[in-house]
Amino acid sequence: MNKLDFNHRPEFGPALADMVDRAIIDGKRKEPVRKYLGGSLIGRECDREIQFMFFHTPPDPGKDFPPHILRTFELGHEFEKILFKYLRQCGFEILTHHGDGRQIGFTQLNARFKGHCDGIVISGPEKVGRKSMRYPQLLEIKTANDSNYKKYEYRGVQKAKPVYYAQMALYLAYMDEHFPGISDGGALFAAVNKNTSELYFEHVPFDVQNAQEMSDRAVHILAACDGGDLLPRVAAKPDDFRCTFCSYSDRCWSFDY
Ligand code: SF4
DSSP, X not given: OOOOOOTHHHHHHXXXXXXXXXXXXXXXXXXXXXXXXXXXTTTOSOHHHHHHHHTTOOOOTTOSOOHHHHHHHHHHHHHHHHHHHHHHHTTOEEEOBOTTSOBOEEEETTTTEEEEOSXXXXXXXXXXXXXXXXXXXXXXXXXXXXXXXXXXXXXHHHHHXXXXXXXXXXXXXXXXXXXXXXXXXXXXXXXXXXXTOOEXXXXXXXXXXXXXXXXXXXXXXXXXXXXXXXXXXSOSSTTSHHHHTOTTHHHHHHSOO
């Protein structure tokens, strides 16, 4: 009787997983480089961090997104399609692309400031629960780990993730030109809990003041980038929690100013 050898199995799995990881990293390197400031960045707290991102500054050693995080981002995009399907089954009509195949979004400041929307809800039920619905609405979809998901439940998106709130305010302001009345309709914010697949929905009214601040901020940051000015740090010390999570901390604090 042949002796069974199970030892090859542990070698095979990690080797293939490693091949996949390398393919993901290679694919990431080949992606075209963005030549504009993205609307999804503009609500970040630190002006200087946004500058680093605008210039595609390499992250500090060891702070690049590892392959498993890149996979998680991709899963988030796949989830968007799943949620479109569910919402359409509920009677919502959702647009994601123009007739010519371009993703719906805005372009400002001579195409140096751009953003793409997850979707626009064109029509749907007149009421959801006791809430009367107005259309069109902006649709913004995020995935969240359990801890962040609970923050949405307890605090709402404005307090839990101001960066997403700012993104929605800005998009509502700019999309009104293409979808008249969308600023009155507001945004439908959706989040899925990656641990449990629970769904969180929130209606977010248009915040005109926040939109104006974000638009002004984009002008300010692009002007500083054009002028070669490094904008001030958000924090006074490198051990500030925002800096410990930042991908450019070593580089940022290596400057004297
Ligand atoms: S390290 Fe801190 S101050 Fe510097 S760019 Fe990052 S968040 Fe901003």
